[in-house]
Amino acid sequence: MVGARDLNHNRIKYFVTSQSQTDKEFLSQIASGYLINTETAYVKIQNYLDTFDFRLYKKGLTLSKESKSYHLSKLNLAQSMTQVIDRSKVSLRFWWDLPDCPLGKELKSCIDVRALLPVVDIRRHITKTRVLNKDEKTVAFLSIQNISLSDNGKKKLLINMLSLAPVRGYDREFNRIKSNIERSMLKECGGDVFGMALESIGKEPSNYSSKLNFALASQMPASRAFKNILSNLLQTMKLNEYGMKEDIDTEFLHDFRVAVRRARSLLTLIKGVFPEDVTSQLKMDFARLGKMTNLLRDLDVYLLKRQEYLNIIPEDMRLGLNYLFDEILCKKRKEAHKGFVKSLAGYSYKSALDTLDNFLKEQPIRGDKSTFNLNTPIIELAKKTIWKRYKKVIKTGRQIDDESPDPVLHKLRIECKKLRYCLEFFACLFPDKEMEQIIKQMKRLQDNLGDFNDLYVQQQSLKSFIQEFDSGKDEYDRNCAIAAGGLISILHRKQKQARSLFSNRFEQFSINENKALFKKLFSNDEVLA
């Protein structure tokens, strides 16, 4: 279990070689002037895992399962974090399937709630050779790897690779062997075997992202920009369908919902781009899609909070809480998922996606008196809308003091969401650095408002669960109600804490410096001196 820097290893060199070059003569030639000692060859099978959206690979990491252990490696470096695991006891799907260990911690920070899925199986036939000096001290390692892809039991050669690894303090020897290899005309390659395997099976990690990803140009007509944005959102919705159906992890549904909400917001926040009848049809469709997911998402959020809840209530109440989770919420969720899968197969889901799909294909968009922004340059609409939403946020927030009732904060939360969506839609039209700064500031405020709201909603739902119990019926229900009651009071206290932080967070967001930045980027008024 070692993760820290290992200076020796970030200089390993990889070369493409051909099978015939694995013979001893070739190796002696490369290592001329040294002795060589070839060890017995061995086979290593690696089952590579990653999340649906390749969170590990995108961070330069690969996770593989070998006979009894899991290895998390940094790409291109022979540096890895190894965890030996009894595979009969642990099947790694989520980070929390691992016992408390460094690998678990690392995975938690990289993949969060996403599930690990098998991506590709690789078979390496490895022959290691030590390069020795006259004292018979190892001064470098050469290894030949015949790497193949195991595709449904069929072996397919991926690459034959020669690698040269240095030993600390023997740079001269390393460099000499390296130039010998280069002289023998072998081509250097990156050593990113996982990446090569992905390419060979036709997978491109960047295609599996729920992040907004489209190109806009300042002067693009609004209708075209809208189409680009909606196409991307539609693609995200479709991409997550499989994972939602198969119930792989909770992020599929979450990403789907965000895409739907974004699509709906776009049409609500900026008017006059598409014909009125189309807009209202799509808005209705998106509202329906959103509603379809509500119950399941609520239950997901609860189940994800299980550990957190267990940690904050007294120990003797945990039994009741576990009962609440196992017997009530899990069952409810199972039902909810079943219902949701049914609705995914139903007419209204299909027709909603088809309507959008067909509309996006329509060329050109027909204009009528309702499409007054059809050809407005998108930059104008973006600036106008963001500036308007910003002013609304400031105005709403200013009205809130420490005594204000909860619904006002709820209103501000919604206003912030609208502003945040607009900022994200049009971020690519403005300077990266400044947008990053603005979004970071927004996030701080939104996190506070989000906490406040979540804590409120959680209390309300717990109350409604208690109502469902027949408290006189049996001990389980009673324990459950007690646990829920205890939890409610803790959540209430936390909600109060979040509330007390609000004025400070809002103040930080509304400072003049931020205002000047918003004004500079989005306002058409002259910047005040």
Place this chain on the structure above:
Amino acid sequence: MKGGVGKTAASVNLAFLAARDEFRTIICDLDPQGASSYYFRIRASKEFSSSKFVKGGGSISKNIKGTDYAKLDLLPSKLSFRNMDLSLDSLRNSKTRLRKIFKAIKDEYDYMFLDCPPGISLLSENVFEASDAIIVPLIPTTLSALTYNKLVEFMEKKGIDLSKLYIFFSMVEKRKGLHQNIIKEMSYKGKNILETHIPYRSSIEKMGIYRMPVNEFEPGSESAQAYTALWNEIKNL
């Protein structure tokens, strides 16, 4: 303290076992005779010297060599290390210098084993000051009890925390009644005496022929098992 009591053999085997447990480990060969460097077939570069050593910093890092074993590095010794006391003495804070010297590489390793030359010197004072544990092999003879007392006296005089001093019996011959008696006697009054005894065995001498740790060439031997037991004690200190 004395020569030929099994200091180097212990350093080499314990460091090897630490690295095998996946700890990032380094042996610093401070003995000008360079026995541990020899066991790992490592020679220091021509430019390395005790005056470079005491300067610390980049020159230390540059001279570290990887051994043939994963996670185990070695800082080789140089004949010029026999001038170590002179080199140290020429500096300010000459008694706490070693800690400073190792500061540059401290974070790279989980365990550092300092293999010391025999005798009590300015260098040993530095080593005692810089270490988390001072592990001293003793051959169970009447003289070694004397050596131990002298060591304690020295440490007390220099104000070094005695609780980090550990001893273990080395080159123990089971059949020698004298060995057994002295072990009994010393265990009786001594503190911090490790339970494992390293037996007197030829496999330890064979290290010089194979130029490898015992646990590499004769892993099943009594000596190898004793070092493993000793390492298990030390890592749990």
